[in-house]
Amino acid sequence: MPGEALGETYDLRGLKCPLPVLKTRKRLKSMETGASLTLETTDPLAGIDIPHFCSQDGHVLLSSERTETGHRFVIRKG
Structure with missing residues (x-):
């Protein structure tokens, strides 16, 4: 559901590719x-x-939305 944070929140603002994906992978593990x-x-x-x-990694993207400063994603670990 847009705007609804589920589970843990991970602040990756300010990081450039590929760091958001690398840090997300590590956190999900x-x-x-x-x-x-x-x-x-x-x-x-x-x-x-x-x-x-x-x-690619078998996780479920529950939601993806644009925010004022970037994006917010909610992922369920697969």
Whole structure:
């Protein structure tokens, strides 16, 4: 649901590609399957990179929305 943060929130604002994906991958590895992670990013490429990362690594992208400063993603660990 847009605007609704689920699970943990991970602030990746200010980081440039590929750091948002690398840090997200590392964070998800430490979480239980089915857990949700909300990402806040400012990297313009995150709108492409995060959905691609989710599909490649077997995670579910629950929501993706533009914010005033970038993007917010909610991911469920697969």
